[in-house]
Amino acid sequence: MDGLEATRLIRQLDGPGAGVLIIALTAQAFTTQISDCLAAGMNGHLAKPFTPEGLLAVIEEAADAIDRRQSGPPSRPAPEAPSSEQTTPLLPYLDVRAFEQVTAVLSPQKVEAFLRRTALSGESLLVDLQAVEEASGSLDDLVEEVHRFTGSAGMFGFARLSDVGRRFEQAVGASASDAGSLAGELGVAIEGTCQEIYARL
Numbered sequence: 001m002d003g004l005e006a007t008r009l010i011r012q013l014d015g016p017g018a019g020v021l022i023i024a025l026t027a028q029a030f031t032t033q034i035s036d037c038l039a040a041g042m043n044g045h046l047a048k049p050f051t052p053e054g055l056l057a058v059i060e061e062a063a064d065a066i067d068r069r070q071s072g073p074p075s076r077p078a079p080e081a082p083s084s085e086q087t088t089p090l091l092p093y094l095d096v097r098a099f100e101q102v103t104a105v106l107s108p109q110k111v112e113a114f115l116r117r118t119a120l121s122g123e124s125l126l127v128d129l130q131a132v133e134e135a136s137g138s139l140d141d142l143v144e145e146v147h148r149f150t151g152s153a154g155m156f157g158f159a160r161l162s163d164v165g166r167r168f169e170q171a172v173g174a175s176a177s178d179a180g181s182l183a184g185e186l187g188v189a190i191e192g193t194c195q196e197i198y199a200r201l
Contacts, residue, residue, distance in 0.1 A: 004040040011041040021066065023058055025050075047166065048151060051098055091159040093192045098157030112201065114156065119197045121149050122161075122190045129187050139172045139179055146186065153193065164189040 007022050024037035024045045034045045043062035046055060103111045128142055150158075150165025164186050171179040 003042075004036060007037075007040045007042050019066070021059070021062055023055075023062060048154075051095075052101075091163050093158065093160050093189070093196045095157040095159040098159070100157075102156050115197045115201060118149075118153050118156075118158075119194045122153075122194045122197075125149055126187055126190050129183055129190075133183070139168075139183055142183075143169055143172050158193050158196070161186075161189045161193045 003024065010020060010022065011018055022042045024034075024042045026033055026037070026045065026047055037045050043066065044058045046058045106114075125142075125145060128145065131137070132139060132142060146165050146168055150162050154162025154165070164182065168179070168182045168186050170176070171182050
């Protein structure tokens with residue numbers, strides 16, 4: 001039983017338990033994935049990586065929507081997820097606050113090991129991106145590697161890398177025309193992230 005099926009069964013229950021707040025937590029933020037979660041009866045969606053503030057914001061928004069429905073006036077439709085064609089403002093390479101929140105509970109040795117591992121993984125991914133570009137290969141082959149790398153880095157506050165990686169995954173998955181340009185943007189984000197890392201070592 002997955003989360004979608006569990007949510008449908010909960011919504012079919014009798015009594016107040018059927019209305020419990022349910023937030024989807026997924027690895028990506030694909031439009032179809034979000035639609036499936038909402039259609040199953042979930043109240044909101046959050047994609048990894050996420051911050052405590054982001055989680056609280058999604059819960060608060062979903063709870064407010066429930067209150068509005070119960071009070072009578074119709075709730076506004078949920079905004080559509082932005083397409084990969086829309087202009088996205090550049091995020092900082094490093095969200096210092098998020099980085100400090102995560103690293104505060106880790107030893108300096110573990111933080112250094114993570115940063116070195118991330119830099120090495122980034123340099124390896126740059127080589128793979130260049131190889132695919134030179135051989136006119138398929139970007140599909142890199143999606144899993146990009147997902148692992150940017151997801152892990154995003155949990156430590158490397159915001160731009162996480163954002164570009166997520167948009168790259170969406171574009172490749174949807175065979176969007178801007179997948180190639182996003183691959184270039186991803187390369188720039190990796191280089192900037194590695195520079196940020198080496199400045200902290």
